[in-house]
Amino acid sequence: MSQPSLIVALVGNPNTGKSTLFNALSGLRQHVGNYPGVTVEMKKGHFYLGEQRVDLIDLPGTYSLSARSPDEMVAVDLLLGRRREEPRPHVILSIVDASNLDRHLYLTTQLMELGEPVVLAVNMVDVAEAQGVQVDCAALARETGLTVVPIRANRGVGLDRLQAALVQAAKTGTRPVPVPLPAAFEAESQALERELSGELPPFLAHRLILDVGGTIEQWVVDKHGPVVKQHIEAARVRLAEAGHPIPAAEARARYGWIREIVGKCVTRPSERPKTWTDRIDHVLTHRVWGTLFFLAVMFLVFQSIFVAAEPLMGLIEEGTSWLADQFQAQIPEGPLQSLICDGVIAGVGGVLVFLPQIMILFAFIAVLEGCGYMARAAYLMDRLMSRCGLSGKSFIPLLSSVACAIPGVMATRVIENRRDRFATIVVAPLMSCSARLPVYLLLIGAFLTEGFAWWVPGLTLFGMYMIGFTLAPLVALLLKRTLLRGETPLFVMELPAYRLPSLRVILRRMVSAGWAFVYRAGTLILAATVLIWACLYFPTTSPDGTPYPERIAATADEAEQHSLQAEWKAHSLFGQLGHSLEPAFRPLGWDWKIGMATLASFPAREVIVGTLGIIYAQGEVDAGDADQRKQLGATLRADIARDPARGPYRVPVALSVMVFFALCCQCAATLAVIRRETRSWAWPAFTFTYMTTMAYVGAFLVYQLGRVLVDALGA
């Protein structure tokens, strides 16, 4: 490795097969680079051509280099070598789709202005040929002056030629000849460049005039004051008067050049043949059939999440209980054993059970995105979402939030409009996520199964999901009318051609989602369970001075042991705090045990099942284990029935707890993700406050109304 490594930036429109090419070139040698201050993630990989190491940076898919947000500006700055953490790329690899050359070359013409060698990879030549579109790559190279390599990224065809072309382009360093823009425009751009004393490279001076209200304009005006803004606007007016209105002048110049070149290099049939995508779309974008198909797909996704995950969840449960047994056998009874078995293994194990569901969900999302169906779903749902002031693009994040709000919040990155994006982020945690499911199952099983008609449990569960489905759009609408008020953003979206998703991309998504989840279980949830365990374990001494463990060991009667356990919990730090907070819980119909278990679940709502288990002296209770779940349910019901004040109202109590969980933002990780995505603490604070308030009010109303109803029915 005597030579320094060569840096190549990969740029292309969305759906050109850019990710496939990146994966094919760099294989497993890749990682994700995060950039400070923005939510952009750029993948980096490398390969060797002989001795030469080539580093590849995969920029997010974009239609142009007009930066409309700081996130988009990162890509432009990186290409120009204006970011400190990244050296300027030596070569730009522009990937275009052979069957859509006219439009994709638009971005290429912008890349040609950056002053770095550009290699043009024409992808999916086979698909284009099947449609009767012939691309003459030799002619394309001659006309554009770029190195042109035809490839089939999904089959790995043409990649060695492409690699060699990249290295060769860096060696010769030939700069492309930019597409000529009107002379009057060049003059205005140079004048501005001089006014800013050469601070901007020529490319950015161009963009300063062309991108009305863009990020560069905002940046320059912030720095140099409103005088510059007047000058920029005056320049635009002069150009419009000279017959070069901005931004139409840019499109005219670039597309004019492209039309000429494509006319020389591409032959296409006089009539565009009907493709497979057209035929499939005829049904899948149909208002009736398409919607029915969409509902069927969604049902299939959720159903298989539950069915397919079941055996794997059983395996994880067996694994954790085996591990607990091992520790129980190896470590002498005492605080350490209790910490490991009742705290760590019960708490973290109960959460890890959901790993298969998370991975299956991500596999589905990757498949639906990879084959191009997601855009169709967004198209179909736009009508519904526009009623609550959002667009079809908000639909996918909300749907993902039914599994988990964290990927849901991250999926909002596809929404360009800031207000829409924030409204979606703030309501995403209202969707009932998979962590709420164990809570619903426990309480419905305990209170709404025996003595009720067969359809009551199913309907209650459905009702709990409906709470999120109805409230999320309503809250979004309210936000769009108040805090996030603004003009309805213009909505335009491309529906890419259908294609087979790449298995490698799917697996990668599954593994990275699974790893993120395990990491969370190993850090945050571990810490929370250890803390709860400690608060329930200490102080160990009973009021008469003897430690509880001794008193429990002294008696052989099991009932006596259980009541001693319960007394110990009631005297623990946790119990004492719970008793003092009881006045706050009482209007909701909760006793200190439910109240404290709920409070303890604020870092992660899954914690409640385990906490209730420890409080009700059951030892560890695994949220996923059906038998133990039933047993805990029975204990819970018996405990509430014994209470004279709440006994008759046990159904309202259960519903009040469920409604609280449906509405409350009990997930520290979600709040952390909201903070990361919005880059402010205000949004997570707002989300937490409004959801917790809604949860308290909702639970209060359910319990009080339920009580009135029970009294009326009883009388």
Add this chain to the structure above:
Amino acid sequence: MLLPLDMLRAGEWAEIAEITGTADWIGRLAELGLRHGCRLQVLQPGSPCLLQVADCKLCLRGNDCAQILVRPVVAA
């Protein structure tokens, strides 16, 4: 004869005569290939509607379509 894009029916072809709106919007549509003089076909009318522009499919809302004036043409 010019008419707004949202008045075309399914399967009809047209050529874009004029796009009005903010510079940002016009620029964004141009990037996606929707520009003065380009030919399109309406696949699904309504809001949002589905358009075939060259070799790609785009979806737009009805009221945004009203800002695009087109000249209907007989299918080529």
